[in-house]
Amino acid sequence: MNWVSYEGKRSKKLVFKESVPQGSVLSPLLFLLYIDDLDDEREVVELLHTLHQQECDLTFMWCPSHRGIVGNELADEKAKERSEQDQEGTDWHYAASKAAIKRSIKIPPMQHERLRKVYGERGEKLNRIEERQLTRQEQVTLSRLRGGHYPDLRSWQHKIGRIEDPICRNCKMGEETGEHVLLECPVIHPSIHSQLTDPEAIAKEPRLALKVWEK
Structure with missing residues (x-):
């Protein structure tokens, strides 16, 4: 009604x-x-x-609401047929699956060993505390750079087939990954790189790390 x-x-x-x-x-x-x-x-x-x-x-x-509509009638019929069949396969646990999905969304994948090591040891809670000083957009940018899937990274564009050459556009000395941009490239903001000597420094000074990527 x-x-x-x-x-x-x-x-x-x-x-x-x-x-x-x-x-x-x-x-x-x-x-x-x-x-x-x-x-x-x-x-x-x-x-x-x-x-x-x-x-x-x-x-x-x-x-x-739907009687006489061919598509709905057919969908109902197929759903009924399937429900009457024996169900095979592994049991599906809703709570566990939901938690796994949340984790995969919340924690960005760490592509490089050095970044994985530091952020794994420090723990997710501490990372969140230090990143509260960032705006939402800045957090997204830093997470993508750390994970190596920032859209402008040549390594990422190479991985998805957009370009053939993943080499850094600035120094031409290595693959343009998030780790390379934030820690290694000698051309991009050398004064900032002198302060960002390792991933631990990125975790402590996230806003400074973002300045490396500023155009």
């Missing part, structure tokens, strides 16, 4: 959080008993009582 119509006017949209039992749909009396037990549907009951007091005739009409 989506709304009640009275004298050409409709009540606000009503949506049941649970499916309505079939018997309640077929019998107006059972329907009234059903919704009378739902706290969220008191407005419907009050409206029906008001209309009854005004001696209005009420007609309940069941409007199927």
Whole structure:
């Protein structure tokens, strides 16, 4: 039931959080008993009582939402067939799968051994504390540089097939990875690189590390 119509006017949209039992749909009396037990549907009951007091005739009409639509009918049929088949394979644990997905989104992959070592030892909590001084966009940029999948890195563009040469565009001395840009390239901001001597320094001074990549 989506709304009640009275004298050409409709009540606000009503949506049941649970499916309505079939018997309640077929019998107006059972329907009234059903919704009378739902706290969220008191407005419907009050409206029906008001209309009854005004001696209005009420007609309940069941409007199927998808009957007769070929695609929906076929989907229902296939779903029913599948549900009746024997289920094989490993058990799927929702909680464990959800936690794994959250971890994969929250922790960026560390492509280089030096970065993996430092950030693994320091722990995710400490990293978050030190990166609170960054804006959301700055955090994303630094995470992508650390993980080696920042879109402008030539190593990343090479990996996804956009360019043939992954060599650093500035020094021409090594592959343009996140580690190379942040720690190794002698051409990009040498004064900053003198302070960023290792991944530990990047973790302590994330905003300084971002200046390396500023154009």
